[in-house]
Amino acid sequence: MPKLLIDNQEIQVPEGTTVLDAAARLGIEIPTMCYLPSAGSGTSCMVCAVAISGKENLVPACATKAEDGMQVDTRGEEVLAARRTNLELLLSDHVGDCIAPCQMADPNKANIPAVIRHIAAGDTASAAELLAGNLADIDGAKPQRACRRGRRDEPVAIDLLLKYVAAHAGRAATAQASDAPAGHRFSVHMGKLSETELERFMVGISPDPQIIPADPQAGYTHAEAAAEAKRCMHCDCRKSDNCKLRDYAEACGAKSAHFRTTRREFIQNLEHPDVIYEPGKCIRCGLCVRITEQEGEPCALSFVGRGFGVRVAPSLDRDISQALQKAAIRCVEACPTGALAMRSKSNGS
Numbered sequence: 001m002p003k004l005l006i007d008n009q010e011i012q013v014p015e016g017t018t019v020l021d022a023a024a025r026l027g028i029e030i031p032t033m034c035y036l037p038s039a040g041s042g043t044s045c046m047v048c049a050v051a052i053s054g055k056e057n058l059v060p061a062c063a064t065k066a067e068d069g070m071q072v073d074t075r076g077e078e079v080l081a082a083r084r085t086n087l088e089l090l091l092s093d094h095v096g097d098c099i100a101p102c103q104m105a106d107p108n109k110a111n112i113p114a115v116i117r118h119i120a121a122g123d124t125a126s127a128a129e130l131l132a133g134n135l136a137d138i139d140g141a142k143p144q145r146a147c148r149r150g151r152r153d154e155p156v157a158i159d160l161l162l163k164y165v166a167a168h169a170g171r172a173a174t175a176q177a178s179d180a181p182a183g184h185r186f187s188v189h190m191g192k193l194s195e196t197e198l199e200r201f202m203v204g205i206s207p208d209p210q211i212i213p214a215d216p217q218a219g220y221t222h223a224e225a226a227a228e229a230k231r232c233m234h235c236d237c238r239k240s241d242n243c244k245l246r247d248y249a250e251a252c253g254a255k256s257a258h259f260r261t262t263r264r265e266f267i268q269n270l271e272h273p274d275v276i277y278e279p280g281k282c283i284r285c286g287l288c289v290r291i292t293e294q295e296g297e298p299c300a301l302s303f304v305g306r307g308f309g310v311r312v313a314p315s316l317d318r319d320i321s322q323a324l325q326k327a328a329i330r331c332v333e334a335c336p337t338g339a340l341a342m343r344s345k346s347n348g349s
């Protein structure tokens with residue numbers, strides 16, 4: 001039974017215990033992205049790097065066995081700087097918005113894409129729950145000006161949609177903001193999309209022009225609001241509240257633009273009925289690859305290509321729906337970023 005010191009705290013652990021697990025027994029949390037107890041370690045992200053006295057280089061805590069007499073430092077300056085650098089490298093080619101342009105522009109930072117999904121589903125009460133501020137004073141002009149669809153033809157009529165929610169919510173309530181104010185959190189913004197990316201983003205979205213209410217005084221009817229809601233491209237990341245990359249980057253003070261590389265293409269893969277796959281957010285941690293293998297998926301996910309071009313894709317040239325027949329939920333839960341996310345969740349998607 002090796003006895004070791006972690007951040008100057010002594011612990012004795014069974015033979016074969018990793019430094020990560022030994023630290024956890026002491027209540028010391030070491031961040032991990034490519035490791036899960038149920039799927040093992042890929043030692044690719046190096047976010048769990050720790051210093052061990054006598055060793056020149058930092059080592060991954062998830063794959064280093066505890067040894068007798070070891071002295072481990074999990075939070076020294078060198079360790080935190082390396083962790084920040086590793087996160088910045090992971091962010092260097094990350095493509096996607098943590099927060100949709102409309103939500104960023106909204107003074108209350110309300111989750112407008114989720115509000116719009118509720119409207120499309122006919123659930124006005126849930127839409128109202130997500131709106132911050134007094135429904136009587138709702139003003140969607142600013143978010144509407146920021147709407148990405150405006151680059152394509154006309155913006156989604158956010159102002160009319162929010163007024164529709166206020167008029168039909170059944171109460172003049174002061175609702176709670178759904179998220180922490182997005183402007184105060186670490187956020188990645190992918191900026192302007194190319195015409196090709198925009199074109200692809202529009203697949204499956206209503207091509208109709210902006211809906212004008214038949215009675216402008218009365219505002220949208222249910223049918224008009226639902227039809228306008230279907231024009232939304234859903235630019236938000238469905239994992240904005242539970243993305244390890246975002247959380248750790250914020251905790252470490254990482255900067256998304258510190259290392260600049262060639263931006264990957266923005267692709268939103270909707271082949272699976274329940275899952276969105278965005279390869280531009282993938283950090284190639286390998287968790288989904290290992291999980292689809294474990295689950296015996298006939299077209300398991302695998303790494304395709306080499307070097308910087310390596311990406312995760314289904315084997316046998318199949319599509320994502322065939323690769324994630326049994327393992328979809330496990331893969332989405334394991335994915336440390338928004339690369340794999342559920343299309344339908346409580347936020348109204």
Ligand code: SF4
Pocket residue numbers: 100101102103112113116146147148149156158231232233234235236
């Ligand atoms: S298309 Fe939808 S999610 Fe994107 S900015 Fe416009 S309203 Fe927001």
Ligand code: SF4
Pocket residue numbers: 281282283284285286287288289312331334335336337339340
């Ligand atoms: S899709 Fe997610 S789980 Fe799979 S390799 Fe990429 S980041 Fe990891």
